[in-house]
Amino acid sequence: MIRYSEQHIDHEDISKVVKTLKSDFITTGPKIPEFEKNLSKKINSKYSVAFNSATSALHSACIALGLKKNDWLWTSANSFVASANCGLYCGAKIDFIDIELETFNIDLEKLEIKLYKAKKKKLLPKIIIPIVFAGQSYDRDRLINLSKKYNFKILEDASHGLGSKYKNKYLGSHKKIITVFSFHPVKMITTGEGGSAHTQNKKYYEIMKSVSSHGIVRKKNHLNKGINHLLYEQRYLGFNYRLTDIQAALGISQLKKLNIFIKKRKNIAKIYSKYLDNKNLILPTEKKYAKSTFHLYVVLLKNHPQKKRNDLIFFLKKNKIFTNIHYKPIHLQPYFQKLGFKKGDFKNAEEYYEKAISLPIHPNLKKRQVMSIIKKINNFFK
Ligand SMILES: *Cc1c(COP(=O)(O)O)cnc(C)c1O
Numbered sequence: 001m002i003r004y005s006e007q008h009i010d011h012e013d014i015s016k017v018v019k020t021l022k023s024d025f026i027t028t029g030p031k032i033p034e035f036e037k038n039l040s041k042k043i044n045s046k047y048s049v050a051f052n053s054a055t056s057a058l059h060s061a062c063i064a065l066g067l068k069k070n071d072w073l074w075t076s077a078n079s080f081v082a083s084a085n086c087g088l089y090c091g092a093k094i095d096f097i098d099i100e101l102e103t104f105n106i107d108l109e110k111l112e113i114k115l116y117k118a119k120k121k122k123l124l125p126k127i128i129i130p131i132v133f134a135g136q137s138y139d140r141d142r143l144i145n146l147s148k149k150y151n152f153k154i155l156e157d158a159s160h161g162l163g164s165k166y167k168n169k170y171l172g173s174h175k176k177i178i179t180v181f182s183f184h185p186v187k188m189i190t191t192g193e194g195g196s197a198h199t200q201n202k203k204y205y206e207i208m209k210s211v212s213s214h215g216i217v218r219k220k221n222h223l224n225k226g227i228n229h230l231l232y233e234q235r236y237l238g239f240n241y242r243l244t245d246i247q248a249a250l251g252i253s254q255l256k257k258l259n260i261f262i263k264k265r266k267n268i269a270k271i272y273s274k275y276l277d278n279k280n281l282i283l284p285t286e287k288k289y290a291k292s293t294f295h296l297y298v299v300l301l302k303n304h305p306q307k308k309r310n311d312l313i314f315f316l317k318k319n320k321i322f323t324n325i326h327y328k329p330i331h332l333q334p335y336f337q338k339l340g341f342k343k344g345d346f347k348n349a350e351e352y353y354e355k356a357i358s359l360p361i362h363p364n365l366k367k368r369q370v371m372s373i374i375k376k377i378n379n380f381f382k
Helices: 009-020 032-045 054-064 082-088 106-121 140-150 204-209 222-225 244-255 258-275 304-317 334-340 347-354 367-380
Strands: 048-050 072-076 093-097 127-129 153-157 178-184 194-200 216-218 233-235 297-299 358-361
Touching: 009 244, 032 048, 032 194, 032 244, 048 054, 048 204, 054 082, 054 153, 054 178, 054 194, 054 204, 072 082, 072 106, 082 093, 082 127, 093 106, 106 140, 140 153, 153 304, 194 204, 204 216, 258 297, 258 367, 297 304, 304 347, 304 358, 304 367, 347 358
Parallel strands: 072 093, 072 127, 127 153, 153 178
Antiparallel strands: 048 194, 178 194, 216 233, 297 358
């Protein structure tokens, strides 16, 4: 059986987790700051905050950026629902941005028109959440220019993109942007469940760190008075969004292997791109400003109806090859339809959804398995 993605856990990961299990701290101990420090070092981020999921990191980042009831938050129509839900948690209103059909990231031309119209109606978004789809950044400089003109904050959902770069700089290191990663088992590294947020801004850092633990701030100046454990202040309405030391120990060990994981994913992508039937399939394209780390390898069926795509998925499934679709557009989800979104609202995301397949790609996949997947797919079209 071949899955579209899976974690890679080795003996070192296991022994590091066991070591933490046998230590004094299994929740908030020394492994959390160590993991945060290592993440910061890896991606050149001034501040890192570990969370128990990317979803909680996105929610806390929205709070740090001051998202309030009835503010607008816009995100990609082609994302996981969490990119929109984090705004709903704050009572904000959600709208979507259609994607372009080359990288499947947000379409910045369409966005510019949408912003222009929203400004006239005084309905500009406070936050825009672009997705780093499949591990390839959108054109960030262009989005930053728009953010200056229309005065919104950028919160980057880079759940797919740990280790990915924009113009040769790691995501998570930009002065103006909060970047979020996910450590769910299908993502670039894993902590079981887990995520992180990255900023260069001390205020945002302090709010996110505090919100991850009930909105509490510990007062350091009482540390020497012997009653430190009694003295804390709740300043914000926070949550229990804490990662555990057990998970952080796994994260520290996984992070060391990130470069190898990326290399393996890129190699698999290269094999697919070399041998897959490009008469029937649209293969991924890479941009000058950002290469993909291939969290996903997505192909689109050319000139075939949706049924053919579905047939391919079932054909592969019968051969024990499990693919996926990323994503059903968020505005087509029943919950969002109840909020008033309709089919036809974001046409590119809908077209993409009818044609796309995410093929298996993960560090455990062997070259011969990739070749056998390719052979099956190419035969399907013969
Ligand atoms: C995986 C994912 C999330 C959610 O991550 P969790 O860690 O499971 O909360 C959010 N956005 C995108 C784009 C994702 O792929």
